[in-house]
Amino acid sequence: MTSSPPPLRLARLSLGYRSQEDLAQALNETARSIGLRIAVTKKTIGRWESDSPPWPQADHAQALQALFNRPITELGFSSSRRSTSESTRPQAIRSRETWASRHAGAVPGTLPQSVASDFMSAAAAYRRMYWSVPADRLQQxxxxHAALGWDLLEQVPGAGQKLMARAVAETSLLAGRLEFFDLQQPQLAVASFGLALRAAGRADDSLLGAATLAHMAFAPAFANDAEQNDxxxxxxxxxxESLRGARIFAERGQAGAEMIAWLDAVEAEVETRIGEVRRALELLDHAELVYAEYDPDDAPSPVWLxxxxxxxxxxxKGNTQIAAGHGVAARQTLERALTELSVDAIKQRAVLYADLAAAEVLDRNPEKACEHLGQALELLGEHWYATAMDRVRAVRQTLREWDSLSAVRDLDDQLYNWHTMIRSLAT
Incomplete structure (x- = not known):
């Protein structure tokens, strides 16, 4: 009879890390995101996936718990090996464990009810900060905040647990959005979305579950074969599959018109990414019909949407029209979007300018394309957004036949200045 695989290996595979090296890289990135400096290697993971893994150092344990969102005792590490491991470490290292890690598994219901409402207030504040605070600082x-909330969840009494779980789900979903769209750290985003889904389940909040599942569809759709070995x-x-689940949860939660339209838009973007442009345009037409029925006074959307x-x-829609080769229609759609977009939506405005540039390239207007790319870069100088920068670079590649134009040379001066290059390499 064969023995079952080590728990850490099963947990690694459940998060999509196909090799020990992938997990080591993800742990190092997770540690940096929570202010730790560690250097986990493939060899370290090999020891941890053995039949008798040694108890991890405190910083390693924190990173493991942050990445997998569960106590390390559920990852195959036996507390019986802890005393030996800790006794050989200097006191300065042992003292760096967090309050949450020392009290994991404490007596349920020992915190006041107010902790849940305080966590939700903080979640709302972080949500508002997203539009103005630098993403790399806010993500940490x-x-x-999400990890601490999950650690403390069992210690919140009674009905406060559902509120606490919703706060964790909202916060972890925001963390995943920051990691995926703003900072291009998909491995961290996958873990954050995983925690958001578990917390939404604890809160029995179907709409948060639907939102999280829809976000989880972005990672495989935007990855390439080399990144995922798929x-x-x-x-x-x-x-x-993620989107099917999202729609089921949305129906279960009686989602309103705005959320249904957003799910259509997400699915359209996925279909656009894999070349099913006709299907994407059908979804966007449906989204517009659904959104026309939206009445925020009659059926308001969740505050986090x-x-x-x-x-x-x-x-x-404009981005999909570009993929379909409809330059004129895309330009009209995107210009309308810019007019209607709120003034504080700087990140999205940068994306729209990059897409407008792509529409101009389709109509062979390189000077106008450069003008719009320059507008996007100016906005990125105020608020960095990796998704927008990706689109700027993609459009620049389509301008190669016009490299000799002064407008293109001026664009390159702006694109390859010190600030932009250093910021690009940092993400």
Whole structure:
């Protein structure tokens, strides 16, 4: 009879880390995101995935718990090996354990009810900060807040646990958005979305579950084969499965018109990424019909659904129209979106300018394309957004036949200045 695989290996595979080296890299990135400096290697993971893994050092344990969102005793580490391991470490290292890690598994219900409402207030504050605070600084705060909330969840009494779980789900979903769209750290985003889904389940909040599952569709849709060691068909099926789940949860939670329109837009973006442009346009047409029925006074959306609007739906449509080769229609759609977009939506405005540039390239207007790319870069100088920068670079590649134009040379001066290059390498 064969023995079962080590728990850490099963947990690693459940998060999509196919090799020990992948997990080591993810742990190092997670540690940096919560203010730790560690250097986990493939060899370290090998020891941890053995039949009798040694108890990890405190910083390693913190990183493991932050990445997997569970106590390390559920990852195959036996507390009976802890005393030996800790006795050989200097006191300075042992003292760096957090309050949450020392008190994991404490007596349930020992915290006041007010902790849950305080956590939700902080979650709302972080949500508002997203539009103005630099993403790399905010991500560290948000991810740590979500992890702490999950650690403390069992210690919140009674009905406060559901409120606490919703706060964790909202915060971890925001962390995943920061990691995926703003900072291009998909491995961290996968872990954050995983925690958001578990917390939404604890809160029995179907709409938060739907939002999280829809976000989880982005990772396989936007990855390439080299990143995931999967074929395009495998990644497409993974994205579609997440979206099927999102729609089921949305129906279960009686989602309103705005959320249904957003799910249509997300699915359209996934279909656009894999070349199913006709299907994507059908989804966007349906989203527009659904959104026309939206009455925020009659059936308001959840307060956390602040990343979508009619203008943003137009942005989705304009990008798909570009993929379909409809330059004139895309330009009209995107110009309308810019007019309707709120003034504080700087990140999305940068995306729209990059897409407008792509529409101009389709119509062979390189000077106008450069003008719009320059506008996008100016906005990125105020608020960095990796997704927008990706689109700027992609459009620049389509301008190669016009490299000799002064407008293109001026664009390159702006694109490859010190600030932009250093910021690009930092993400």
């Amino acid at each position: 705060l948000v991810a740590t 074929t395009q068909s495998q990644r497409l099926e993974s994205a579609r 602040d990343w979508f609007s009619r203008a943003r739906l137009a942005g989705f």
